[in-house]
Amino acid sequence: MFRSWRIGRIFGVPTELHWSFLLVPAAILGYSYEAGFGLRWSQVQWWSGITLLLFLFVLVHELGHALTARSRGVKAEKIILFPLGGGALIPEEPQRIRDEVLIYFAGPLANILLALLALPLLLLQPGGAYLIQFYLNPFGNLIVVPSPLEQILGITLAVNAVLALGNLLPAYPLDGGRILRAVLKRPIGERAATVITTLLGIVIGGGLVALSVSLGDPVLGLSSLFIISFSALELNRGWQRRRLARTVMKEVLRSPLSDRIYATDRVARARAVFAKTDAKVLPVYSNWNELSGFVEREVLLREAHRDQRVQPFYEAEFIAARPTDSLLLLTERIVEANVYGAAIYEGGTVVGFVFTEDVIQHLDRSPRRFYKRFTSPT
Ligand SMILES: [Zn+2]
Structure with a gap:
Protein backbone atom coordinates (compact mmCIF):
# COMPACT_ATOMS: atom_id res chain seq x y z
CA MET A 1 0.00 0.00 0.00
CA LEU A 169 12.97 30.99 -0.06
CA PRO A 170 16.72 30.44 0.41
CA ALA A 171 16.16 27.36 2.58
CA TYR A 172 17.25 23.80 1.80
CA PRO A 173 15.53 21.66 0.42
CA LEU A 174 13.42 24.31 -1.34
CA ASP A 175 14.42 25.39 -4.84
CA GLY A 176 15.74 28.72 -3.51
CA GLY A 177 18.01 26.87 -1.06
CA ARG A 178 19.33 24.61 -3.81
CA ILE A 179 19.98 27.58 -6.08
CA LEU A 180 21.84 29.35 -3.27
CA ARG A 181 23.89 26.22 -2.58
CA ALA A 182 24.80 25.90 -6.25
CA VAL A 183 25.87 29.56 -6.41
CA LEU A 184 27.92 29.33 -3.17
CA LYS A 185 29.68 26.09 -4.15
CA ARG A 186 32.48 27.70 -6.12
CA PRO A 187 33.41 30.61 -3.81
CA ILE A 188 33.18 28.80 -0.43
CA GLY A 189 33.15 25.09 -1.29
CA GLU A 190 30.36 22.50 -1.37
CA ARG A 191 30.53 21.56 2.31
CA ALA A 192 30.25 25.14 3.62
CA ALA A 193 27.50 25.88 1.08
CA THR A 194 25.53 22.90 2.39
CA VAL A 195 26.01 23.95 6.02
CA ILE A 196 24.77 27.49 5.27
CA THR A 197 21.70 26.48 3.25
CA THR A 198 20.64 23.70 5.63
CA LEU A 199 21.04 26.00 8.66
CA LEU A 200 18.92 28.55 6.77
CA GLY A 201 16.42 25.72 6.21
CA ILE A 202 16.20 25.07 9.96
CA VAL A 203 15.93 28.78 10.85
CA ILE A 204 13.43 29.72 8.09
CA GLY A 205 11.50 26.47 8.70
CA GLY A 206 11.24 27.43 12.39
CA GLY A 207 9.97 30.88 11.44
CA LEU A 208 7.35 29.32 9.16
CA VAL A 209 6.21 27.00 11.96
CA ALA A 210 5.66 30.05 14.18
CA LEU A 211 3.79 31.76 11.32
CA SER A 212 1.61 28.69 10.75
CA VAL A 213 0.68 28.63 14.45
CA SER A 214 -0.30 32.33 14.43
CA LEU A 215 -2.29 31.83 11.19
CA GLY A 216 -3.75 28.53 12.40
CA ASP A 217 -2.67 26.91 9.12
CA PRO A 218 -1.91 23.17 9.49
CA VAL A 219 -0.77 22.81 5.86
CA LEU A 220 1.93 25.47 6.25
CA GLY A 221 2.88 23.91 9.61
CA LEU A 222 3.35 20.48 8.07
CA SER A 223 5.35 21.84 5.11
CA SER A 224 7.61 23.79 7.49
CA LEU A 225 8.30 20.68 9.56
CA PHE A 226 9.32 18.91 6.34
CA ILE A 227 11.75 21.72 5.54
CA ILE A 228 13.29 21.48 9.03
CA SER A 229 13.66 17.71 8.98
CA PHE A 230 15.11 17.59 5.45
CA SER A 231 17.62 20.30 6.36
CA ALA A 232 18.57 18.56 9.61
CA LEU A 233 19.12 15.24 7.74
CA GLU A 234 21.29 16.89 5.10
CA LEU A 235 23.26 18.82 7.72
CA ASN A 236 23.87 15.58 9.60
CA ARG A 237 25.00 13.86 6.41
CA GLY A 238 27.43 16.72 5.92
CA TRP A 239 28.89 16.19 9.42
CA GLN A 240 29.25 12.49 8.71
CA ARG A 241 31.21 13.19 5.53
CA ARG A 242 33.31 15.75 7.39
CA ARG A 243 34.21 13.22 10.06
CA LEU A 244 35.17 10.66 7.45
CA ALA A 245 37.25 13.23 5.59
CA ARG A 246 39.15 13.94 8.82
CA THR A 247 39.56 10.34 9.92
CA VAL A 248 42.96 8.79 9.37
CA MET A 249 42.66 5.42 7.68
CA LYS A 250 44.66 3.78 10.50
CA GLU A 251 41.67 4.22 12.85
CA VAL A 252 39.54 1.78 10.89
CA LEU A 253 42.25 -0.33 9.28
CA ARG A 254 42.26 -4.04 10.15
CA SER A 255 45.65 -5.73 9.97
CA PRO A 256 45.83 -9.07 8.11
CA LEU A 257 45.51 -12.10 10.40
CA SER A 258 48.32 -14.62 10.40
CA ASP A 259 45.66 -17.33 10.22
CA ARG A 260 44.40 -17.13 6.65
CA ILE A 261 41.19 -18.45 5.12
CA TYR A 262 41.76 -20.15 1.76
CA ALA A 263 39.10 -20.60 -0.93
CA THR A 264 39.77 -24.35 -0.83
CA ASP A 265 39.35 -24.53 2.98
CA ARG A 266 36.37 -26.30 4.48
CA VAL A 267 33.72 -24.01 5.94
CA ALA A 268 34.34 -25.50 9.40
CA ARG A 269 37.94 -24.24 9.37
CA ALA A 270 36.88 -20.77 8.18
CA ARG A 271 34.31 -20.60 10.98
CA ALA A 272 37.09 -21.47 13.45
CA VAL A 273 39.15 -18.52 12.14
CA PHE A 274 36.15 -16.20 12.55
CA ALA A 275 35.64 -17.49 16.10
CA LYS A 276 39.01 -15.98 17.07
CA THR A 277 38.11 -12.45 15.90
CA ASP A 278 35.30 -9.92 16.15
CA ALA A 279 35.44 -9.24 12.40
CA LYS A 280 32.24 -9.69 10.44
CA VAL A 281 34.11 -9.99 7.16
CA LEU A 282 37.52 -11.60 6.46
CA PRO A 283 39.75 -11.91 3.39
CA VAL A 284 39.93 -15.15 1.39
CA TYR A 285 43.17 -16.23 -0.32
CA SER A 286 44.08 -18.44 -3.24
CA ASN A 287 46.51 -21.33 -2.81
CA TRP A 288 49.21 -19.02 -4.19
CA ASN A 289 48.56 -16.70 -1.22
CA GLU A 290 46.97 -14.05 -3.36
CA LEU A 291 43.99 -12.11 -2.06
CA SER A 292 40.88 -13.48 -3.82
CA GLY A 293 38.04 -11.66 -2.10
CA PHE A 294 36.04 -11.38 1.12
CA VAL A 295 33.70 -13.68 2.99
CA GLU A 296 31.07 -12.74 5.55
CA ARG A 297 30.74 -14.53 8.90
CA GLU A 298 26.92 -14.54 8.67
CA VAL A 299 26.94 -16.17 5.25
CA LEU A 300 29.20 -19.00 6.46
CA LEU A 301 27.06 -19.53 9.56
CA ARG A 302 23.67 -19.45 7.88
CA GLU A 303 24.07 -20.59 4.29
CA ALA A 304 27.03 -22.95 4.26
CA HIS A 305 27.48 -26.50 5.51
CA ARG A 306 30.62 -27.18 7.56
CA ASP A 307 31.95 -29.75 5.08
CA GLN A 308 31.56 -27.50 2.03
CA ARG A 309 34.43 -25.44 0.70
CA VAL A 310 34.61 -21.68 1.19
CA GLN A 311 34.88 -21.23 -2.61
CA PRO A 312 31.17 -20.64 -3.51
CA PHE A 313 30.54 -18.37 -0.51
CA TYR A 314 33.05 -15.59 -0.91
CA GLU A 315 32.69 -12.43 -2.97
CA ALA A 316 35.52 -12.00 -5.44
CA GLU A 317 35.03 -8.26 -5.91
CA PHE A 318 36.86 -5.76 -3.75
CA ILE A 319 38.52 -2.41 -4.02
CA ALA A 320 42.25 -1.73 -3.93
CA ALA A 321 43.47 1.43 -2.23
CA ARG A 322 46.56 2.99 -0.64
CA PRO A 323 47.02 3.92 3.04
CA THR A 324 47.24 7.60 2.09
CA ASP A 325 43.84 7.64 0.33
CA SER A 326 41.04 9.71 1.82
CA LEU A 327 38.71 7.58 3.93
CA LEU A 328 35.73 9.60 2.68
CA LEU A 329 36.49 8.91 -0.98
CA LEU A 330 37.31 5.27 -0.20
CA THR A 331 33.99 4.80 1.61
CA GLU A 332 32.15 6.32 -1.34
CA ARG A 333 33.94 3.91 -3.68
CA ILE A 334 33.07 0.92 -1.47
CA VAL A 335 29.39 1.91 -1.26
CA GLU A 336 29.26 2.70 -4.97
CA ALA A 337 30.73 -0.69 -5.93
CA ASN A 338 28.51 -2.41 -3.34
CA VAL A 339 31.33 -4.59 -1.97
CA TYR A 340 32.38 -5.58 1.58
CA GLY A 341 35.43 -3.43 1.66
CA ALA A 342 38.86 -2.52 0.37
CA ALA A 343 42.30 -4.07 0.47
CA ILE A 344 44.99 -1.54 1.34
CA TYR A 345 48.22 -2.07 -0.59
CA GLU A 346 51.59 -0.57 0.14
CA GLY A 347 54.54 -1.39 -2.09
CA GLY A 348 52.70 -4.33 -3.66
CA THR A 349 51.74 -6.05 -0.40
CA VAL A 350 48.47 -5.99 1.51
CA VAL A 351 48.92 -4.04 4.73
CA GLY A 352 45.31 -4.19 5.89
CA PHE A 353 41.63 -3.94 5.10
CA VAL A 354 38.88 -1.36 5.43
CA PHE A 355 35.41 -2.83 5.87
CA THR A 356 32.14 -0.90 5.70
CA GLU A 357 31.21 -2.45 9.05
CA ASP A 358 34.17 -0.79 10.73
CA VAL A 359 33.47 2.58 9.11
CA ILE A 360 29.86 2.40 10.32
CA GLN A 361 31.04 1.52 13.81
CA HIS A 362 33.47 4.41 13.72
CA LEU A 363 30.62 6.78 12.82
CA ASP A 364 28.32 5.12 15.34
CA ARG A 365 25.57 4.62 12.79
CA SER A 366 23.10 1.88 12.11
CA PRO A 367 23.88 0.19 8.74
CA ARG A 368 20.44 0.97 7.28
CA ARG A 369 20.75 4.70 7.90
CA PHE A 370 24.36 4.69 6.75
CA TYR A 371 23.59 3.19 3.35
CA LYS A 372 20.59 5.44 2.88
CA ARG A 373 22.64 8.55 3.56
CA PHE A 374 25.50 7.50 1.35
CA THR A 375 23.44 6.45 -1.60
CA SER A 376 20.38 8.70 -1.64
CA PRO A 377 20.50 11.40 -4.29
CA THR A 378 20.07 14.87 -2.86
ZN1 LIG B 1 10.69 22.92 -7.15
Missing part, protein backbone atom coordinates in the same frame (compact mmCIF):
# COMPACT_ATOMS: atom_id res chain seq x y z
CA PHE A 2 2.82 2.42 0.87
CA ARG A 3 4.02 3.09 -2.64
CA SER A 4 3.44 5.25 -5.68
CA TRP A 5 1.32 4.53 -8.74
CA ARG A 6 2.50 5.32 -12.24
CA ILE A 7 -0.16 7.46 -13.91
CA GLY A 8 1.69 7.73 -17.19
CA ARG A 9 4.36 9.70 -18.99
CA ILE A 10 3.86 13.43 -19.30
CA PHE A 11 6.07 14.92 -22.02
CA GLY A 12 8.00 11.68 -21.74
CA VAL A 13 8.64 12.01 -17.99
CA PRO A 14 7.30 9.07 -15.93
CA THR A 15 4.85 10.53 -13.43
CA GLU A 16 3.68 8.84 -10.22
CA LEU A 17 1.02 9.54 -7.62
CA HIS A 18 2.09 8.99 -4.02
CA TRP A 19 -0.09 6.65 -1.93
CA SER A 20 -0.99 9.55 0.40
CA PHE A 21 -3.40 10.74 -2.32
CA LEU A 22 -5.71 8.12 -0.81
CA LEU A 23 -6.15 10.57 2.09
CA VAL A 24 -7.40 13.37 -0.20
CA PRO A 25 -11.08 12.28 -0.44
CA ALA A 26 -11.20 11.95 3.35
CA ALA A 27 -9.69 15.44 3.75
CA ILE A 28 -12.19 16.93 1.28
CA LEU A 29 -15.11 15.32 3.15
CA GLY A 30 -13.68 16.52 6.45
CA TYR A 31 -13.36 20.12 5.22
CA SER A 32 -16.91 19.99 3.79
CA TYR A 33 -18.54 18.74 6.96
CA GLU A 34 -20.25 21.28 9.14
CA ALA A 35 -21.57 20.39 12.59
CA GLY A 36 -25.38 20.64 12.63
CA PHE A 37 -25.65 20.75 8.80
CA GLY A 38 -23.87 17.55 7.82
CA LEU A 39 -22.01 17.32 4.54
CA ARG A 40 -22.29 20.37 2.30
CA TRP A 41 -22.10 19.26 -1.33
CA SER A 42 -21.26 22.74 -2.57
CA GLN A 43 -18.22 22.58 -0.28
CA VAL A 44 -17.28 19.11 -1.58
CA GLN A 45 -17.32 20.50 -5.12
CA TRP A 46 -15.36 23.58 -4.05
CA TRP A 47 -12.58 21.64 -2.29
CA SER A 48 -12.41 19.04 -5.10
CA GLY A 49 -11.92 21.87 -7.58
CA ILE A 50 -9.23 23.49 -5.41
CA THR A 51 -7.44 20.13 -5.07
CA LEU A 52 -7.47 19.60 -8.83
CA LEU A 53 -6.11 23.10 -9.47
CA LEU A 54 -3.36 22.69 -6.86
CA PHE A 55 -2.47 19.32 -8.41
CA LEU A 56 -2.13 20.95 -11.84
CA PHE A 57 0.00 23.84 -10.52
CA VAL A 58 2.36 21.45 -8.74
CA LEU A 59 2.57 19.26 -11.84
CA VAL A 60 3.49 22.26 -14.01
CA HIS A 61 6.14 23.24 -11.42
CA GLU A 62 7.72 19.77 -11.45
CA LEU A 63 7.56 19.57 -15.25
CA GLY A 64 9.48 22.85 -15.27
CA HIS A 65 12.31 21.14 -13.35
CA ALA A 66 12.18 17.86 -15.28
CA LEU A 67 11.98 19.30 -18.79
CA THR A 68 14.69 21.89 -18.12
CA ALA A 69 16.91 19.12 -16.74
CA ARG A 70 16.35 17.08 -19.88
CA SER A 71 17.08 20.06 -22.12
CA ARG A 72 20.42 20.52 -20.30
CA GLY A 73 21.35 16.87 -20.82
CA VAL A 74 20.63 15.92 -17.18
CA LYS A 75 18.47 12.88 -16.56
CA ALA A 76 15.11 13.44 -14.85
CA GLU A 77 14.11 9.99 -13.62
CA LYS A 78 10.53 10.71 -12.64
CA ILE A 79 8.04 13.06 -11.04
CA ILE A 80 6.27 12.05 -7.83
CA LEU A 81 3.17 14.01 -6.86
CA PHE A 82 2.03 14.35 -3.25
CA PRO A 83 -1.30 15.87 -2.23
CA LEU A 84 0.40 19.13 -1.19
CA GLY A 85 3.46 19.16 -3.36
CA GLY A 86 5.71 17.12 -5.53
CA GLY A 87 9.25 16.29 -6.49
CA ALA A 88 11.20 15.82 -9.67
CA LEU A 89 13.77 13.08 -9.11
CA ILE A 90 17.07 14.13 -10.66
CA PRO A 91 19.48 11.38 -9.56
CA GLU A 92 22.72 12.98 -10.66
CA GLU A 93 23.89 16.45 -9.77
CA PRO A 94 24.29 18.61 -12.87
CA GLN A 95 27.96 19.11 -13.79
CA ARG A 96 27.69 22.81 -14.54
CA ILE A 97 26.55 25.24 -11.84
CA ARG A 98 24.63 27.27 -14.45
CA ASP A 99 22.57 24.18 -15.36
CA GLU A 100 21.85 23.48 -11.69
CA VAL A 101 20.58 27.04 -11.15
CA LEU A 102 18.45 26.88 -14.32
CA ILE A 103 16.94 23.50 -13.40
CA TYR A 104 15.95 24.59 -9.88
CA PHE A 105 14.71 28.00 -11.03
CA ALA A 106 12.52 26.48 -13.77
CA GLY A 107 9.93 25.16 -11.27
CA PRO A 108 9.12 28.52 -9.63
CA LEU A 109 9.40 30.18 -13.07
CA ALA A 110 6.60 27.90 -14.37
CA ASN A 111 4.39 29.14 -11.50
CA ILE A 112 5.33 32.78 -12.19
CA LEU A 113 4.27 32.30 -15.82
CA LEU A 114 0.92 30.78 -14.76
CA ALA A 115 0.32 33.73 -12.41
CA LEU A 116 1.26 36.19 -15.17
CA LEU A 117 -1.22 34.42 -17.45
CA ALA A 118 -4.06 34.80 -14.94
CA LEU A 119 -3.25 38.41 -14.02
CA PRO A 120 -4.37 40.22 -17.26
CA LEU A 121 -7.40 37.90 -17.64
CA LEU A 122 -8.50 38.80 -14.12
CA LEU A 123 -7.85 42.48 -14.80
CA LEU A 124 -10.22 42.30 -17.80
CA GLN A 125 -13.13 41.27 -15.55
CA PRO A 126 -15.43 44.01 -14.22
CA GLY A 127 -13.90 45.28 -10.97
CA GLY A 128 -10.69 43.49 -11.91
CA ALA A 129 -8.39 45.67 -9.80
CA TYR A 130 -10.44 44.91 -6.67
CA LEU A 131 -10.40 41.19 -7.48
CA ILE A 132 -6.61 41.23 -7.72
CA GLN A 133 -6.31 43.00 -4.36
CA PHE A 134 -8.76 40.52 -2.88
CA TYR A 135 -6.83 37.45 -4.04
CA LEU A 136 -3.34 38.75 -3.36
CA ASN A 137 -4.19 39.95 0.16
CA PRO A 138 -6.48 37.39 1.80
CA PHE A 139 -6.23 39.27 5.11
CA GLY A 140 -7.53 42.56 3.66
CA ASN A 141 -11.04 43.81 4.42
CA LEU A 142 -12.34 43.79 0.84
CA ILE A 143 -15.64 42.03 0.26
CA VAL A 144 -16.20 40.74 -3.27
CA VAL A 145 -18.50 38.04 -4.66
CA PRO A 146 -16.51 36.57 -7.57
CA SER A 147 -18.01 34.51 -10.40
CA PRO A 148 -16.72 30.92 -10.90
CA LEU A 149 -14.38 32.07 -13.71
CA GLU A 150 -13.07 34.90 -11.53
CA GLN A 151 -12.55 32.41 -8.72
CA ILE A 152 -10.48 30.12 -10.94
CA LEU A 153 -8.41 33.04 -12.24
CA GLY A 154 -7.98 34.48 -8.75
CA ILE A 155 -6.90 31.17 -7.26
CA THR A 156 -4.52 30.59 -10.18
CA LEU A 157 -2.93 33.98 -9.50
CA ALA A 158 -2.72 33.64 -5.71
CA VAL A 159 -1.68 29.98 -5.45
CA ASN A 160 1.01 30.27 -8.13
CA ALA A 161 2.38 33.43 -6.56
CA VAL A 162 2.63 31.59 -3.22
CA LEU A 163 4.17 28.50 -4.86
CA ALA A 164 6.77 30.59 -6.70
CA LEU A 165 7.75 32.83 -3.76
CA GLY A 166 7.56 30.03 -1.19
CA ASN A 167 9.82 27.75 -3.23
CA LEU A 168 12.31 30.54 -3.81
